[in-house]
Amino acid sequence: MSDRSAPPPPRPRTLKFGIVDVIVIAAVLGLFAFIIYRVNTVLVYNWDFGRIIPNYLFRWDSERERWVTNLLIQGLITTVRISIWGMLLASIIGLIMGVFRVSNVLFLRVLSRGYVELIRNIPPVVFLFVFFFFISSQILGPLELADQARNAPAGVQTVIRFLFGELRVLPNFFAALIALALFEAAYITELVRAGIQSIEKGQWEAARSVGLSPFHVMRYVILPQAIQRITPPLANQFITLIKDSALISLISVQDLTFMGVEISNSTQRLFETWITVAVMYFVISYSLALAFGRLEKRLKAGYR
Amino acid sequence: MPDSSEKPLMIELRGVNKWFGDFQALRSIDLEVRLGERVVVCGPSGSGKSTMIRCMNRLERHEEGTIIIDGIELTDDMKNVTAVRREVGMVFQQFNLFPHLTVLDNLMLAPLRSRKLPKNEAREIAMHYLERVRIPEQAEKYPGQLSGGQQQRVAIARSLCMKPRIMLFDEPTSALDPEMIKEVLDTMVELAEDGMTMVVVTHEMGFAKTVADSMVFMDEGEIVEAATPADFFSAPKSERTKTFLSQILIH
Ligand SMILES: Nc1ncnc2c1ncn2[C@@H]1O[C@H](COP(=O)(O)OP(=O)(O)O)[C@@H](O)[C@H]1O
Numbered sequence: 427m428s429d430r431s432a433p434p435p436p437r438p439r440t441l442k443f444g445i446v447d448v449i450v451i452a453a454v455l456g457l458f459a460f461i462i463y464r465v466n467t468v469l470v471y472n473w474d475f476g477r478i479i480p481n482y483l484f485r486w487d488s489e490r491e492r493w494v495t496n497l498l499i500q501g502l503i504t505t506v507r508i509s510i511w512g513m514l515l516a517s518i519i520g521l522i523m524g525v526f527r528v529s530n531v532l533f534l535r536v537l538s539r540g541y542v543e544l545i546r547n548i549p550p551v552v553f554l555f556v557f558f559f560f561i562s563s564q565i566l567g568p569l570e571l572a573d574q575a576r577n578a579p580a581g582v583q584t585v586i587r588f589l590f591g592e593l594r595v596l597p598n599f600f601a602a603l604i605a606l607a608l609f610e611a612a613y614i615t616e617l618v619r620a621g622i623q624s625i626e627k628g629q630w631e632a633a634r635s636v637g638l639s640p641f642h643v644m645r646y647v648i649l650p651q652a653i654q655r656i657t658p659p660l661a662n663q664f665i666t667l668i669k670d671s672a673l674i675s676l677i678s679v680q681d682l683t684f685m686g687v688e689i690s691n692s693t694q695r696l697f698e699t700w701i702t703v704a705v706m707y708f709v710i711s712y713s714l715a716l717a718f719g720r721l722e723k724r725l726k727a728g729y730r
Numbered sequence: 731m732p733d734s735s736e737k738p739l740m741i742e743l744r745g746v747n748k749w750f751g752d753f754q755a756l757r758s759i760d761l762e763v764r765l766g767e768r769v770v771v772c773g774p775s776g777s778g779k780s781t782m783i784r785c786m787n788r789l790e791r792h793e794e795g796t797i798i799i800d801g802i803e804l805t806d807d808m809k810n811v812t813a814v815r816r817e818v819g820m821v822f823q824q825f826n827l828f829p830h831l832t833v834l835d836n837l838m839l840a841p842l843r844s845r846k847l848p849k850n851e852a853r854e855i856a857m858h859y860l861e862r863v864r865i866p867e868q869a870e871k872y873p874g875q876l877s878g879g880q881q882q883r884v885a886i887a888r889s890l891c892m893k894p895r896i897m898l899f900d901e902p903t904s905a906l907d908p909e910m911i912k913e914v915l916d917t918m919v920e921l922a923e924d925g926m927t928m929v930v931v932t933h934e935m936g937f938a939k940t941v942a943d944s945m946v947f948m949d950e951g952e953i954v955e956a957a958t959p960a961d962f963f964s965a966p967k968s969e970r971t972k973t974f975l976s977q978i979l980i981h
């Protein structure tokens with residue numbers, strides 16, 4: 427039957443330009459014009475992107491005679507670094523906790539439910555501070571990560587620096603990473619639970635009836651389908667994670683936002699700095715959204 | 731059948747009761763199925779046919795009575811349950827193929843994970859049964875790309891890959907377009923000819939007449955009548971059976 431495999435007809439795109447579009451566009455342009463007018467005439471602001479911003483992206487190292495990354499790019503790298511680790515860790519925690527949410531074992535259900543409710547009802551900043559000042563100083567502090575890393579062989583140090591950033595702020599980085607991952611994972615937990623529960627009863631029964639163990643039923647039949655179904659909201663949650671990662675600047679991890687604060691303080695160039703920072707966040711978030719859009723299409727093309 | 735009573739008991743239900751909340755779905759069910767025997771179960775919708783055969787591989791838990799499958803008693807002990815499920819294949823009305831896996835992977839999953847066979851062996855078994863249901867050329871497709879009849883034959887092959895001693899069918903042709911029913915029934919007839927022990931819930935009375943060793947009629951959670959097809963169709967004892975047969979044989 428060929429009509430079963432045929433893709434659904436594409437939704438017609440309206441490219442017609444109506445009166446509403448004209449009004450909306452006019453309003454947006456008007457707003458922009460007004461802001462620029464205010465900044466230029468009332469604040470008498472001299473825009474100066476050219477001399478300041480590029481220097482903070484890359485600077486000329488006269489000793490080594492080459493271009494090196496400067497604060498903004500370094501901040502960007504830290505943000506990307508913590509985002510990637512964060513997504514990885516949050517996915518693992520979210521997956522495990524999500525499976526616990528539908529477990530037959532009461533204790534596991536209570537544990538995961540409690541975790542989700544705890545996180546969902548505390549503001550992210552407060553959670554970060556509680557985690558950083560109480561938990562991580564008690565748990566990560568005695569481990570003396572920074573000292574141990576500094577005593578490691580040079581090769582190991584390079585690897586650590588590449589993976590996690592500057593050794594000096596290693597404890598802060600880990601505290602931030604774990605707090606961020608725990609925070610976002612609570613939302614991923616709920617996505618995973620919803621995904622699992624959306625799988626038809628017949629799939630569970632067929633999987634059980636061929637003698638698969640509960641773990642194998644989950645691993646090979648339920649989770650692959652559940653994850654495919656929750657890809658769009660999962661992508662959303664990852665983008666939220668990138669944006670929420672700005673909070674870690676509050677515990678001195680030198681991410682993009684932290685660098686933004688530094689530069690705007692020292693140069694007094696608030697507008698230029700923050701617009702640049704905003705653009706940089708936009709670029710990483712939006713690239714991720716595009717990448718996920720592609721992935722989703724590929725998954726859809728796979729079957730059905 | 732006088733000679734079949736010598737054969738070992740494969741399925742044994744004694745005094746089985748099952749409730750859904752306050753509603754009693756099965757009422758003191760007694761049933762024996764011997765090796766190689768084909769039992770066809772029929773009865774009006776909601777009479778407990780599905781519930782009964784789903785108790786046979788513990789997709790449903792019975793509250794009272796005894797169920798022994800190929801010498802293993804079904805209890806809360808998961809070890810027994812898993813052991814039984816490896817011996818019992820089940821085919822569902824809605825096929826329930828795994829949509830994210832190709833046909834071949836659907837068939838290989840249980841041999842790989844449950845029987846822990848090496849990959850090439852699992853593939854061999856899978857291809858063997860795909861050939862038996864006569865769709866080896868569909869191996870690389872996804873279930874969604876197949877017709878209903880093909881999907882149901884894949885589902886039968888998937889169960890056979892576990893080399894079950896018993897096959898359960900729950901209205902395997904009810905979700906199919908009429909022109910596809912025959913290909914699935916033919917597959918089931920072949921299976922019966924090979925001596926598979928089968929319990930089939932179906933309203934396909936033509937199929938029942940050809941392959942059934944015994945007919946079971948259920949109503950309101952009870953087995954009302956059990957007889958050979960000859961007796962069942964020509965001389966039903968109970969009024970309920972007569973009414974049911976008159977309704978089903980008309981259309
Ligand atoms: N999971 C369930 N929860 C509650 N009631 C159920 C459930 N499954 C079946 N039943 C009820 O049990 C009765 C028998 O159902 P079933 O075995 O599916 O009948 P049949 O297969 O003969 O049509 C029906 O009245 C049905 O509504």
Ligand SMILES: [Mg+2]
Pocket residue numbers: 779780781900901
């Ligand atoms: Mg039924």
